Every structure is written in C-alpha cells, then in structure tokens.
Amino acid sequence: MIEQTPDRRTRKRLATRQAISDAATRLFMDRGFDRVTIDEIAEAADVGRMTVFNHFPRKEDMFFDREQEARDLAFAAVRSRPSGTSPIQALGDLAHQMVEQPRSAFPLFKGTRTFVETSLASEALKARARQMRDDFVRALAAVLAEAAGRPADDADAYLAATLIASTWSAAFARAHAQQRETGDVEAAKATFLGMIDRGIIGTHAAMADTPYAAGA
Known part of the structure; x- marks a missing residue:
C-alpha cells in the first residue's frame, strides 16, 4: 500500500503544532509547568494565543503531547x-x-x-x-x-x-x-x-x- 504524502495545508498545520509543542516543552522544562503561561508559549512559538488553543485545548495537553x-x-x-x-x-x-x-x-x-x-x-x-x-x-x-x-x-x-x-x-x-x-x-x-x-x-x-x- 502506498502512503499518501500530506498536502501542503496539512504539513503546515502539523509544523505549527510541533512548533508550539517544542516551545512549550522548552519552557516547561526550564521553569516548571505551573510558572508558564499560554501567552508565553504563543510568543515563544511565534503564533497567536487562539492558535495555541486550536491545536491544544488544554495546557496539560502540550506537556503530554506524546x-x-x-x-x-x-x-x-x-x-x-x-x-x-x-x-x-x-x-x-x-x-x-x-x-x-x-x-x-x-x-x-x-x-x-x-x-x-x-x-x-x-x-x-x-x-x-x-x-x-x-x-x-x-x-x-x-x-x-x-x-x-x-x-x-x-x-x-x-x-x-x-x-x-x-x-x-x-x-x-x-x-x-x-x-x-x-x-x-x-x-x-x-x-x-x-x-x-x-x-x-x-x-x-x-x-x-x-x-x-x-x-x-
């Protein structure tokens, strides 16, 4: 079975999600989960606050993203x-x-x-x-x-x-x-x-x- 390559829109969405997850992980590990805000994660990932919530409904979801x-x-x-x-x-x-x-x-x-x-x-x-x-x-x-x-x-x-x-x-x-x-x-x-x-x-x-x- 041949796997289909994700289209451009899907690749962009996945890349944004990964960027948010990576930024959140760095902040969580450096400062602790409770001391990091959604706004700080959004700024570190260079996205808007609502974009963060579009990919991760809860802050905890970014920590347990695996x-x-x-x-x-x-x-x-x-x-x-x-x-x-x-x-x-x-x-x-x-x-x-x-x-x-x-x-x-x-x-x-x-x-x-x-x-x-x-x-x-x-x-x-x-x-x-x-x-x-x-x-x-x-x-x-x-x-x-x-x-x-x-x-x-x-x-x-x-x-x-x-x-x-x-x-x-x-x-x-x-x-x-x-x-x-x-x-x-x-x-x-x-x-x-x-x-x-x-x-x-x-x-x-x-x-x-x-x-x-x-x-x-």
Missing part, C-alpha cells in the same frame, strides 16, 4: 503480537523493546528524568496523569477484548488492563526514583524490566483461565 503515540504503541503490540504470544505477554515484551531499542519519543530512562520531575512538581499535571491512566485502562481493555473476541465491556479484559497499567506505572515510578537517588541509568532500566517481568507473571496467574493469558 500520549496518543504511547497508546498506539501499546495497542499495536497487542494487535500485531507473534503467534503463540499472549496479549499480556505482548505488553511485557513491549517494555523490553522500548528499553533495548529506545525510540526518540520515549528515551527511557536517561531522557525522561526532567519530564518526570516536572510532572511530579505540578498538581495539575498529576491530576491529568491520573485521568489519562483511567482513560488508557478503558481503551486498553477494549483492545484486549477485541483481540480475544469478547465484548468490549468484558470484565476480565478490564481487570487485565488494570493490572498491566498498574505494573507499568509502578515500574516506571520506582525506576525513576532509583535513578534520581543513584544517578545510575542502567540500574534503573534493570529495575524497570525486573518489575515489569514480575508484574506480567502475576497478571498471567490472575488471568490464567482467560484468553488474555493464552497464546494466539
């Missing part, structure tokens, strides 16, 4: 998993892939320290992160149910999604805390993957009698 990309990675891992790999294991394997083959958008863990520290310093960002986690669990549950041929509101899918999201959240938080305390990025990666692996084993055990723990 959220959809992260979701897409998780959903693709489930949908394109190799034969014999359970949906649960596919999400554990994704963690290893992200650490062993870092993506520019998710440079675990060296490149995410400032991002995490900035988010933890803001009550608004912590609240938004909790909301995004709840939204992600619901969306992941639907993807897991789809993969298993079950209804979108399947209770087992929701439980599996909750356990997996909790595992990732705990592993990510502990690894970053360790990195902050020791400065050892490699040890943080090992802690992250160790917790992920244990969480995946536990999730498999909890979901043993469901299709979410079975290989395709």
Whole structure:
C-alpha cells in the first residue's frame, strides 16, 4: 500500500503544532509547568494565543503531547503480537523493546528524568496523569477484548488492563526514583524490566483461565 504524502495545508498545520509543542516543552522544562503561561508559549512559538488553543485545548495537553503515540504503541503490540504470544505477554515484551531499542519519543530512562520531575512538581499535571491512566485502562481493555473476541465491556479484559497499567506505572515510578537517588541509568532500566517481568507473571496467574493469558 502506498502512503499518501500530506498536502501542503496539512504539513503546515502539523509544523505549527510541533512548533508550539517544542516551545512549550522548552519552557516547561526550564521553569516548571505551573510558572508558564499560554501567552508565553504563543510568543515563544511565534503564533497567536487562539492558535495555541486550536491545536491544544488544554495546557496539560502540550506537556503530554506524546500520549496518543504511547497508546498506539501499546495497542499495536497487542494487535500485531507473534503467534503463540499472549496479549499480556505482548505488553511485557513491549517494555523490553522500548528499553533495548529506545525510540526518540520515549528515551527511557536517561531522557525522561526532567519530564518526570516536572510532572511530579505540578498538581495539575498529576491530576491529568491520573485521568489519562483511567482513560488508557478503558481503551486498553477494549483492545484486549477485541483481540480475544469478547465484548468490549468484558470484565476480565478490564481487570487485565488494570493490572498491566498498574505494573507499568509502578515500574516506571520506582525506576525513576532509583535513578534520581543513584544517578545510575542502567540500574534503573534493570529495575524497570525486573518489575515489569514480575508484574506480567502475576497478571498471567490472575488471568490464567482467560484468553488474555493464552497464546494466539
């Protein structure tokens, strides 16, 4: 299938969005999320205030602008998993892939320290992160149910999604805390993957009698 090249208008819109995101990120990392105003972001990106809101309805959306990309990675891992790999294991394997083959958008863990520290310093960002986690669990549950041929509101899918999201959240938080305390990025990666692996084993055990723990 041949991918179509975005037209000029679309390219311009995407470039403007990226410029706003880049300007906001620089300001957030330098000064902290709560100390930066929309007007300052607009000025740094050389756009109008309304242009900022046209691309990002909320200030928090500029900070978490990679959220959809992260979701897409998780959903693709489930949908394109190799034969014999359970949906649960596919999400554990994704963690290893992200650490062993870092993506520019998710440079675990060296490149995410400032991002995490900035988010933890803001009550608004912590609240938004909790909301995004709840939204992600619901969306992941639907993807897991789809993969298993079950209804979108399947209770087992929701439980599996909750356990997996909790595992990732705990592993990510502990690894970053360790990195902050020791400065050892490699040890943080090992802690992250160790917790992920244990969480995946536990999730498999909890979901043993469901299709979410079975290989395709």
